[in-house]
Amino acid sequence: MNIMRQQEVVEAFHYDINNQSDTETDIQVEINPFDMSKEEEFPKENSLVGLRVIYQIVFEEFVLTGAIRQLVTVVDKNIQAAEDLNKEEIDELVRPLFAMIERLTYEVTEIALDQPGVQLNFNQE
Known part of the structure; x- marks a missing residue:
């Protein structure tokens, strides 16, 4: 898949002491294709897609919450809904957002914590 990416945007990133024992890790991926059919300069064979990862990652000592987003143009693929993408394509699209959360x-x-940082690994292999 040929992808032209805009800069990732960190909407929010929070580090908080974990004061609640009942919180759970939750990661949501949003994929929102834009209808560009009325834009004459936008190639009809391409798709503009908004990506967003909203997360709450719970550790014993702390909780990380936030959201990261990115706009991408997918060349030569018509995407009308998230269902038009298979798992491998979704993974390829959102990988940079997860890399940003890891960093x-x-x-x-x-x-x-004044010690080596916590290394997240979102790779599913």
Whole structure:
């Protein structure tokens, strides 16, 4: 898949002490294709897609919450709904957002805990 990416945007990133024992890890991926049919300059064979990852990652000592988003143009593929993508294509689209969460987590926990940072690994292999 040929993907042209805009810059990732960190909407929010929070590091909080875990004061609640009942919170659970939750990660949501949103895929929102835009209807570009009325835009004359936008190639009809391409798709503009908004990606967003909203997360709450719970550790014993702390909780990370936030959201990261990105706009991408998928070249030569018509995407009208998230269902038009298979799992491999979705993984390819959102991988940079998960890489950003991994990087932010490592850097912030290294500073907050004054020790080597926590290394997340979202790879499913």
